[in-house]
Amino acid sequence: MIRELCHIVVKPGTQAGFEAAVHQALAIFKRSKGCHQVELHHVIEKPEEYMLIIHWEKLEDHLEGFRKSPDYQEWRGLVGGFFAQAPDVVHASAVI
Amino acid sequence: MIRELCHIVVKPGTQAGFEAAVHQALAIFKRSKGCHQVELHHVIEKPEEYMLIIHWEKLEDHLEGFRKSPDYQEWRGLVGGFFAQAPDVVHASAVI
Numbered sequence: 249m250i251r252e253l254c255h256i257v258v259k260p261g262t263q264a265g266f267e268a269a270v271h272q273a274l275a276i277f278k279r280s281k282g283c284h285q286v287e288l289h290h291v292i293e294k295p296e297e298y299m300l301i302i303h304w305e306k307l308e309d310h311l312e313g314f315r316k317s318p319d320y321q322e323w324r325g326l327v328g329g330f331f332a333q334a335p336d337v338v339h340a341s342a343v344i
Numbered sequence: 345m346i347r348e349l350c351h352i353v354v355k356p357g358t359q360a361g362f363e364a365a366v367h368q369a370l371a372i373f374k375r376s377k378g379c380h381q382v383e384l385h386h387v388i389e390k391p392e393e394y395m396l397i398i399h400w401e402k403l404e405d406h407l408e409g410f411r412k413s414p415d416y417q418e419w420r421g422l423v424g425g426f427f428a429q430a431p432d433v434v435h436a437s438a439v440i
Contacts, residue, residue, distance in 0.1 A: 340385035
């Protein structure tokens with residue numbers, strides 16, 4: 249199991265719309281192969297910033313399966329308009 | 345409940361020592377008021393980087409309780425020598 253750590257900055261004043269779009273997108277992740285959980289965290293000190301954490305069975309489930317599927321286009325269609333800049337994405341394995 | 349999101353960069357080649365130090369420090373967090381969970385994630389694309397995620401009952405439990413306690417000094421004593429730069433710390437509340 250790995251986690252996708254996605255640092256997102258949204259356009260000012262669009263937080264409610266962005267959060268509603270991520271809620272709507274949960275159905276996409278629920279049906280995606282290897283996707284186990286979605287967490288969205290709102291940064292207290294920087295109200296336009298979020299950390300989206302997605303638990304994937306394998307790195308390939310995200311990079312090959314999801315990213316190359318129509319589901320990825322649907323996800324970007326829902327949330328892409330809220331991004332102030334391209335999200336910063338890395339993957340991580342749990343040590344503790 | 346809030347999460348402390350701590351982005352850590354360690355000095356090259358010190359990963360094993362750093363991870364052992366965080367394991368050792370779990371006892372500190374276990375006894376800290378309001379600390380519910382510690383997660384340590386190792387960034388796959390950037391092997392010198394980690395995301396430490398600590399679940400606190402309230403923001404004050406971290407900033408006032410922990411940061412101003414001798415436990416914080418003990419924590420920094422264990423891990424501070426591994427840091428390549430000052431960690432980047434923010435706090436976040438869960439939306440999803």
